[in-house]
Structure formats: C-alpha cells, structure tokens
Amino acid sequence: MHKLILWGAMALVMVSCTKPKEQKPPNIVIIVSDDHTRQAVSAYGSTIAQTPNIDRIADEGVLLTNAYVTNSICGPSRAVLLTGKYSHKNGFRRNSDSKFESDQDQFVKHLQAAGYQTAWIGKYHLGKDPQGFDHYEILPGQGYYYNPDFIVKDSGRVNRTGYVSDLVEDAAENWLDRREDDKPFCLVIGHKATHRTWMPDLQDLDKYDEVTFPLPDNFYDDYEGRQAAMEQDMTVDKTMILGYDLKMYAEDTKDGNVSRLTPEQRAKFDAHYKPIHRELDSLNLSGKDLVEWKYQQYMRDYLATAESMDRNIGRTLDYLEAHGLDENTIVIYTSDQGFYLGEHGWFDKRFMYEESFSTPMMMKYPGVIQPGTKSDAMVMNLDIAPTMLDAANVEIPEGIQGESMLPVLTGEEKQGREVLYYHYYEVGEHNVxxxxxxxxxxxxxxxxxxxxxxxxxxxxxxxxxxxxxxxxxxxxxxxxxxxxxxxxxxxxxxxxxxxxxxxxxxxxxxxxxxx
Structure with missing residues (x-):
C-alpha cells in the first residue's frame, strides 16, 4: 500500500515537471521610426540628444549594438520587416517603381491564424491595401507632419487636426481600447518622424535653439579612393535646400506640410522660422560659413522632430503599464534604417557605410530577456518576423530568410550572424x-x-x-x-x-x- 502511494506521488511530481502551466502568448508592439539613427539615441551613447522613452525599452530589455538593415531605404525596409525576406524575394526593391504585393506571405498573417488581433497604425509606405491586419490607419505615402490624412480600414480617407506623432499614438491607443481583451495582439506603430523635411511639433520648435553641434570630424570628407561616395548628391553643402529643407521660405511657399497649417498653427510656425530667416539674410554667409550654418539648422530641426516621437513612445509604454499589459508584451523599437547627421558631409541614407546600414534596435520581453542586457550579436531587421513567430510559438515558414533572435538573446546560442548581407537597388535618387x-x-x-x-x-x-x-x-x-x-x-x-x-x-x- 505504501509503495502504491509513493509511486503515485512520484507520478504526480513527474507530470507537474514535464507539463508546466501553459503561458499566455505574448502581446507584440513593434515601433518603427523613419530615418532615426543610432547617433541620435542616448541609449547608444549619443551626446547630442536624449531619448529617455526609447531608452526605457533598452533599460527594461536588451540593447542590440550590432543591428543592421538589408536595404537602407524606407519602403523596402518595411517590406523586409513584414516578410522576413530580402528585397529580391519580396519584390519591393525600390521606393521609386516597386509595388508591394500585400497578398504574399507575411508574419502577421500567421499570427492572425494563431488567434492574434493585428493592426498597423501610422506610416506604412507600402501602398493602400495592407493585408494581414484586422485594422489599419495608415498615412497615404509619406504622409504629412501637420494635420495629416489617414486611410482607415472600412472608413476610407479622413483628415485629422494635430501633429502626426500625437495622432498616430492616439489612433494606436484607441485601437487598443477597442480590441478583444481575451485575445493576444500584434500592433505595429509606424512613426513618420524623423523623415525629411524634419518638421517638429510646434511645442518643440525652440528645443535646440541654443545648442551648437560639433561638426563630425569627417564632415569635409574628400572621398578619395571611393568613387561612388564622390559622385553622390546628398551633401549638406550642395543638396540641402534652404527653403525646402530648412524652412527659409519665400512668403508664397507651396510646401505641402506648411500649407496644411491652421492660421493659429502657422502663426507659431512663422514666429519661430521668420526671425531665423531674417538673421540668415543679415549675415550674408557664403562658403564654409554657410554650409556650417545649414548643418546647425538641420540638426536642430532633425532632433526637435525626434522629441515628439520619443514623447509618444513614452505614452505607448505608459499605456501598457496602466492597463496591466506590460508584463506580457514584447516591445521592439527600431528605425527603417540609419541616417547621416553630417558624417561624410551628408544627410540621408542608402549607402552600406555604417551610419546608414546600422539601425537602432532594442527589445523588451519580460520574463525572457533580462532587463539592462546589451547584446553585440549581429542581427538584421530581416530577423524581426521570425523572432515574433518564435515568441508566439508559431511555426516559422520555410521561405523566411531571417533567423529568430531569441536563441542568442536568451543565451541558448552564443553568437548571432557571422556575415551580414546587404543589397541596395534604387537608381538615380541622390545619385547613389x-x-x-x-x-x-x-x-x-x-x-x-x-x-x-x-x-x-x-x-x-x-x-x-x-x-x-x-x-x-x-x-x-x-x-x-x-x-x-x-x-x-x-x-x-x-x-x-x-x-x-x-x-x-x-x-x-x-x-x-x-x-
């Protein structure tokens, strides 16, 4: 009798060890910015900008110090994120003439099939017919910074008054409020910031007025021995336009962003930029003095544009905490690529050189990734799709070319990729x-x-x-x-x-x- 009781107890112990309580699938929030570079993220040691809310994700998870993209350009990068495939496989090689076939396989479709609710809010830049999403509210094309239009699933085109970063976050929270509480969700938040022409939220216009930024030590690069670099057309000197880029407008400007401002908004906008324009005229600058003036104005606008985005990423994190979602939600922050902040004398991206090829990437995954972790493993935006499927315990399709990052980030494997492969296709733009x-x-x-x-x-x-x-x-x-x-x-x-x-x-x- 005692032997029977002992064997029964051992059997119960074995069952409890081999069949742990089933965990709920994690929720997923992927935040994708536009042209936001590691040099402007304080978690990466930036000395020119503070991004406290983006840094929260790294502090509560892992900072990936060797994250890269497969093709440093807006639309193709998003296509890679959704498909887990290189541009030549997903068909979206170039912004200029490619069409994203949204009926192709995408990781969100597999999450849907596994019971996830899915949504994309904000900049999509892959056409007007997203698939794999239960809901979407996307900016047409590049979208506008002020009072933008959105294409809303089942509602069509709507106009909203306000600043784009705030409005994207509002829409994301509204969708979260309406979702079914008993199902896991995957939400992609696509910010327009910090894309050219770097239009800050009106409340942030003066943020960097008193700051003088140091010139990168290769700002006056002569491109010796690098013919492709020599022939590009993306310099602060020759390519950056005083009116279009730096808001030194003539009175009758037809800039699409500015013309959308209400009279009250326009008054605040003009109160900031017109005195700068008058000062520029009075200085009568030329040569290097003018180039360096342009650089300072560029940096002030670029970093001020990032302010609202960081603030709204903080709103996302606060929402998750306030609604008891943060302990079972993966949050990833990344950009569609890096960007030049004067290195080699440039702005923009495209090249396989580090500032453009690399991208900020950090991820929090409570209970799985130790807070405050730094990983030097080489990973790519190609890897986000299989990582999310892996985390959701959904089979990774054979056609996906990316690799789940979880084995490296949890210590199951010691290193990531040994080789990163890159291919940029666009012809003509900035002559790259x-x-x-x-x-x-x-x-x-x-x-x-x-x-x-x-x-x-x-x-x-x-x-x-x-x-x-x-x-x-x-x-x-x-x-x-x-x-x-x-x-x-x-x-x-x-x-x-x-x-x-x-x-x-x-x-x-x-x-x-x-x-």
Whole structure:
C-alpha cells in the first residue's frame, strides 16, 4: 500500500515537471521610426540628444549594438520587416517603381491564424491595401507632419487636426481600447518622424535653439579612393535646400506640410522660422560659413522632430503599464534604417557605410530577456518576423530568410550572424549607385554597379569611419579573397541571382569603371 502511494506521488511530481502551466502568448508592439539613427539615441551613447522613452525599452530589455538593415531605404525596409525576406524575394526593391504585393506571405498573417488581433497604425509606405491586419490607419505615402490624412480600414480617407506623432499614438491607443481583451495582439506603430523635411511639433520648435553641434570630424570628407561616395548628391553643402529643407521660405511657399497649417498653427510656425530667416539674410554667409550654418539648422530641426516621437513612445509604454499589459508584451523599437547627421558631409541614407546600414534596435520581453542586457550579436531587421513567430510559438515558414533572435538573446546560442548581407537597388535618387556587399565583425566588402562599377574593402578595426578603401592593396589581398568567398556564399544562400551575375563580371581591381 505504501509503495502504491509513493509511486503515485512520484507520478504526480513527474507530470507537474514535464507539463508546466501553459503561458499566455505574448502581446507584440513593434515601433518603427523613419530615418532615426543610432547617433541620435542616448541609449547608444549619443551626446547630442536624449531619448529617455526609447531608452526605457533598452533599460527594461536588451540593447542590440550590432543591428543592421538589408536595404537602407524606407519602403523596402518595411517590406523586409513584414516578410522576413530580402528585397529580391519580396519584390519591393525600390521606393521609386516597386509595388508591394500585400497578398504574399507575411508574419502577421500567421499570427492572425494563431488567434492574434493585428493592426498597423501610422506610416506604412507600402501602398493602400495592407493585408494581414484586422485594422489599419495608415498615412497615404509619406504622409504629412501637420494635420495629416489617414486611410482607415472600412472608413476610407479622413483628415485629422494635430501633429502626426500625437495622432498616430492616439489612433494606436484607441485601437487598443477597442480590441478583444481575451485575445493576444500584434500592433505595429509606424512613426513618420524623423523623415525629411524634419518638421517638429510646434511645442518643440525652440528645443535646440541654443545648442551648437560639433561638426563630425569627417564632415569635409574628400572621398578619395571611393568613387561612388564622390559622385553622390546628398551633401549638406550642395543638396540641402534652404527653403525646402530648412524652412527659409519665400512668403508664397507651396510646401505641402506648411500649407496644411491652421492660421493659429502657422502663426507659431512663422514666429519661430521668420526671425531665423531674417538673421540668415543679415549675415550674408557664403562658403564654409554657410554650409556650417545649414548643418546647425538641420540638426536642430532633425532632433526637435525626434522629441515628439520619443514623447509618444513614452505614452505607448505608459499605456501598457496602466492597463496591466506590460508584463506580457514584447516591445521592439527600431528605425527603417540609419541616417547621416553630417558624417561624410551628408544627410540621408542608402549607402552600406555604417551610419546608414546600422539601425537602432532594442527589445523588451519580460520574463525572457533580462532587463539592462546589451547584446553585440549581429542581427538584421530581416530577423524581426521570425523572432515574433518564435515568441508566439508559431511555426516559422520555410521561405523566411531571417533567423529568430531569441536563441542568442536568451543565451541558448552564443553568437548571432557571422556575415551580414546587404543589397541596395534604387537608381538615380541622390545619385547613389546600387550596390551589394557583406560585413563581418571586422571587414566590409562592397560591390558598386550601374553608375559606378567598383569594389571597396574596409578594415573596420583600423578604419571605423570608412575613410580608406583598401581594396587592391597588397597587404589586404588575403582578406580580400576571403571576403569574396564569403560574399559569394551569402549571395547563393539568399538566392540573389542578379548579384551573382554581377559578382562574376570581370572588372579590374585597380581601375574604376563608370557607366
């Protein structure tokens, strides 16, 4: 009898150990900004900006210090996020002429099938027919900063008065208020900030007026040995427009953002920018003095535009806490790519150089990721889709090219990717040549084509600011050949047939060919 009781007790213990109480699927909130770079995030050590609310996500989870994108441009980056596939696989290579086929496989559709409620609020930039979402309220195209229109599912186009970051957050909270409480949810919040032309919330216009920003030490880069960099058209000096970009408007400006302002809003806007314009006229600047004035005004507008976004990310986090959702909700913050804040004399993105190729990324996952963690693992925006499916315990489709980050972030695996693969396709915009390449922990190899046909190789340990192209130098011959082998392996792994053909095209290691 005693033996029977003992065996019965042991059986109960075994059952309780092998079948733990089933956990609820985590809710998911993905916050995607536009052109917000790591240099402007204080969690990454920025000395020019404070982003306390974005930093909260890192403080409560993990800061990813080696996060990168597959294609540094707005729409294609969002397509990668949704599909977990490179641009040549999801079909959205370029903003200029690509169409996103929203009926293709996307991770949100698998979450829907698993019982998740899904929504996209804010900038979508992939057309007007999102699929995989129970609800959407998206900005048409790029959208406007002031008094923007939204395309609302089942309601059509509506206009709302206010500043875009506030309105996006309002819509996100309204959807959360209306959702079914007994189902998990996946919400994507797409902020317009900090996209060109950097229009701050009216309350933030004066935020950086008294700040003088240090010039990056390669602001006056001469691009020696880097032909593609030499031929770009994205400099603060020559490309940044005093009227369009820096609001030094003529009285009859037809700028779409400004013309949407109400008379009361316009009065506040003019009260800020008109005195600056008058001062500029009185200074009569030229040469480097004018270029550096433009840089200061650019930085003030860019960082002031980020203020409202950070404030509204704080609202998102506060909402989750106030409604008892924060302990079972994954929150990711990332940008669609990095951005240049004067490095190499530039603004914008596109290049595979670090400031554009890298992206801020942080994630909190209570009970799974230890708060205050920093991870140096190399990851990509390509990895967000499979990571969310993994977290939701939903099977990752075979066609997804990304890899779940959870094994690395939980310590199950010790390192992430060893090689990052990149391919930028757009032709003409800012005169940046299309290119593809790879990055390892130390080296970066890039193959430019179309306008400029050339190779570039960088030793990031010796040259972290990518000023010295060592391709063709005798000292780096072995590294060069090893990197080419790794590049071809990556091209084949991701089935990029266009890049494979270009890789094998015979061009001289010393002569740069221009088309």
């Amino acid at each position: 040549s299309p290119h593809f390449g790879i990055k390892t922990d130390r080296y970066k190899l890039i193959r430019f084509y179309n306008q400029v046909v050339s190779w570039e190789l960088f030793d990031l340990e010796e040259d972290p600011k990518e000023m010295h192209n060592v391709y063709g130098e005798e000292h780096y011959q072995k590294v060069q050949e090893e990197m080419k082998v790794k590049l071809l392996e990556a091209i084949k792994k991701y089935e990029d047939t266009e890049a494979e053909e270009l890789f094998h095209e015979d061009i001289s290691s010393t002569e740069i060919k221009r088309k």
